Amino acid sequence: MEIKFERFHLQSDLRSPLKGFETISVPTEIRIDPLTKRRSRITTFSLPSKGKFDFTQMAEESKKGCIFCPENVFLKTPKFLEDIVPEGRILIGKAIGFPNLNPIGAYGSVVVLCPDHFLNLNEFTPEIYVEALSVAIEIIRRTMAFDPNARYWQINQNFLFPAGSSILHPHLQVIGDPIPTNEMELLLNNSSSYQGTNKNLYWNDLIQIEKRLGERYIAENGKVHWFASFAPIGFNEVCGSVEGHGSVITLSKEEITSLSKGIVSTLKYYYEKDLNSFNFSIYSISGEPTHQLLIRIISRTPIQPYYPNDWTSFKVLQSEPTSNTVPEELCREIQPYFP
16 A cells, blocks of 8 residues: 555536637546545636625624623533533633533533634634643543543634634634544544555655655644645645644643644635635544544635535535645645744
């Protein structure tokens, strides 16, 4: 088993009314992920930017009664069981962690990033994420001390409605289970198979190849390697792999800072591209030697009046992601945003 970057070029010919009904060719590229073998499609079509959205009215209206704002967060959010967190909630700096009132796993928590009800993407700072991720990691540490079987953890951010958030106030979701998600299992099974054949960790080999090729490798910050995914599962996908770690609970303060800086660099790029909504997920798994800590960040359709949903039948019913950004072009554009 070797790392292959496979792609197929498709072409659709038609007579376009935009060109006086001349015959044109519209390309689509299908790429196969070198680890999971999942196919994704890269298209040339994207809607033109409508500029930056003014969130003033939305922020003001949604702030009324927001349970994550400072005047409510200690009155209207749950507390952890005393066996897990005796003090009820976890506070580090301005970040606050507590159980999710509506969890979707064995252990579900929320981390409020900061007192501010709303931030534009260029207003997030590394310090905000260092504190929030530190709270999330402490939640995971304490929960695993209580239940060692909870080895599979996600740290997610769904920012704004296109990304699935129901609350504007910036926050993280921290979810832990004794069984992996579908995506975790796919990553684990294939990375285990790769190591069994090649006697090397897949992620280290991938990073070395991406560095050598120089087409998608964005930056290195300490032990965190940032790159554009060859076969993206979302728009403007940026990935980070943390060398030497499978779980967030072993990260040092320096490595948490490196992750935070990369997140902020990506968000600043999104902001300059008039994007305003995003998801990220950190895949944290303990006790799996073939896994390396991974973060994926994707942009979503920017919130605007009458914005379209980017979660189409291709993804939902055909399990085939689409992207309108060529990863190699994304890499070239985003590199200046990484220090």
